Amino acid sequence: MNDFGQRPTEQASSSVSDEEEAEEQEAIGRIIHAVREYRGDAEWEVARWEHNFVRLPPRHRELVRTLPAKCARARQCIQANAAFLNEALCAFGDQPYNAGAGTRIMGGVRAADVRARARQPPAPADVEKVRYVLKNLTRDWGAEGAPERSQSYGRMTAEVAARLGAPPADGPPPRVLVPGAGLGRLCCDLAALGYEAQGNEFSYYMLLTAAFVLNESERVGQWVLHPWVHSSCNQLSDADQMRPVAIPDAVPTEMLPGPGLLSMTAGDFVEVYSTPAQAGAFDCVATCFFLDTAHNFIEYIEVIRHCLRVGGYWVNLGPLLYHWADAHTYLPDDELSIEVSLAEVERVAGELGFHSLRREMVPAAFNANLRSMLQSTYRCVFWTMQKQPAGAPARVTGGDQSRESKGA
Template sequence: MSSSSSFDMPSTCPEETEDSRSWAGDFDPLGDEGERKVVFSAFDSFRQYRRSAHLNTTHRRRQAFYALPTKHWQMLAEPPFSLLDNFNKVDDAIDVNADIADAIVAVGLKSFGLPARPDPSDPQNWHGVANSADVNKAHSTIRQFYRDWSTEGQAERDACYGPVLRDLDREFPDKLQRGEFVKVLVPGAGLGRLVFELALAGFSAEGNEISYHQLLASSWVLNHTRGPRCHELYPFALHFSNILSREQQLRKVMIPDVHPGTAMLEAQASGETPFGTMSMSAADFVVLYSSPSQKDAFDAVATVFFIDTAPNLIRYIEAIRNCLKPNGIWINVGPLLWHFEDGHQRTNSGGGSSSKDEEQNQGIGEPGNVELTEEEVFLLIERMGFEIEQRESPDERVECGYIQDPDSMLRPLYRPSHWIARKSLD
């Protein structure tokens, strides 16, 4: 995606939550054949959520269950096991989750002006175009609401978003007396929770995201949810391993824990901390924020679980240096789980240049990739015009999961690196 589309969020008017919202910007995703296919695949993957979840979760398990010796499956079908009853309950949970997926599709189609039931011969037919990878992204996106928009996900947010908010408050103690909002960029904004929290704290927050799965889902939760805790989600219902009880598997959470539109109105009414501004750009981070139009545009950049998505970290650093004001700060929280470690270049999930010109910013279209150690990351950042002002030692780091069931028998944990770098004066 060489240019950007954007949408504003959230609405301050309750009646607008059900209205369509058009995406704006200098780039029409539906006007480019490749980009249109990516958008259509995202829509179709959410549409397929219900069918794919039933098929791959309970249907195949019922088949395997009945393949057991008859006396064995009959024993397990009876109390106290009642496994067939549990399959039915999981099916019910899938349908609840699928209602969220369907809602994301419905509001997204209105925003793009697409038909819900397109004619198969219509060029705007978005049915049946998603592949298994697209559907998997839809599944993981639905689960991510647990992390970003449930009360139960607060611990993960505190570990990752908390340091960013504290760092910014220390850096800009006079943000309310400046006469203008402090501008903060959040690359890889995902479902928009950090962008929302920054605006709630009085900053002008701009999120950037390349994944249409994340963009469509964040638009729904920020602009179209009915109120706080009014949508049910079963984040762990589709998983059958490392669980202590069926009650744990079928645990329900309510989203969103905070209703964005209501929170905005309450902040404005209180007068204590004015609600800032929120926006989201739909673009390849490197391509957009390396452009001259973004030169020295932001007071701060906050990267959370983001820098390891880079095939070439140098490109990310160049983009951050370009869009950050002199003496501006770059706050990072996250691990180094390099997404390109397997050595295979990913297909573009949101555009990107196909040019092999070494000097062109190619974002996720980068032809090569490299994995660095944390020590090498620090050396590279300092080599490229930043000073590391603060860095936590490994024994100071807070462990956290990522969409982690706290009661699971298997608990993979990150020890995210937290540091602050300041852009040197030009």
């Protein structure tokens, strides 16, 4: 087992009130409950397929006579997924790299037990997030995800390397921060180049899975998942829907050229990295499909600038699918969401002290099913900006590259 430092930071946890602690334990309990209930919920969906099959007239059942065998195979796939998720859940609570969050996790377990005893079903959003984790594992840690990773992670690691250069033979390596690190693959790819990469993630769905994969992976193809089993639309064949995906395609510890190059922090990006201790702490911030997760993108830019050294680089790739734009349709609270055009985002970045070195529009998919009849690709902005000294004139336009890329 290898400790990749997957724990909430002291700065984030020390200021948490008892009420906030109880709310977080309840939130963790909701997540644990959703993971535990994955198999039952997924098999309910298979039961729905079977129910609709028996409603058909006999002559129609005969024409789709392979459906019962498909349902039986789907249950096997779901069982394999559930075994992985439960193993990850147990490891997240038991392993020493979570010692700092032990009380919080145990409180979450108790909250999950209460939900289970009350036979409370997981919320549909939580059900979908568990399935989303399976797809994300394919993107980050499956060989099948390599083409998609090359569109985003590959571009970003190449750009970071071009800006920071080779790590010095003597002395500390450049430090790169990856907010919204998800399952940690981009962090690993950057650490593999010899940089000190630190990921930050807020979602416990991602944190528990990342901790498991990063710390417990011992061999390529150690686990076999079936991430597309729940997707019954736009499938070319049953085999495509049930196909296995082996993870990881690379062992994290074997990717790293030395110790101490990879760490993860849990918590809200703004809370963790706006502290005085983080001022100028990083040579580069790499954001991938992250900026539009903000309630207030301006706050994100301010924190990115805060934790970069003067002359440090901000490498960004992603669309502007503002995640909170429609929160009013499914959440009771009035969630803040600031949605502006790309031109406005770039103008704000300039006024906050960034100068554009590179800007390109590139195609990039996210959690795409390569064998689906439905394919979607984002037209992402890919930029590199540099932090200017305080008082420098605002400027964002221009740079050494500003163009449209039509290739992958």
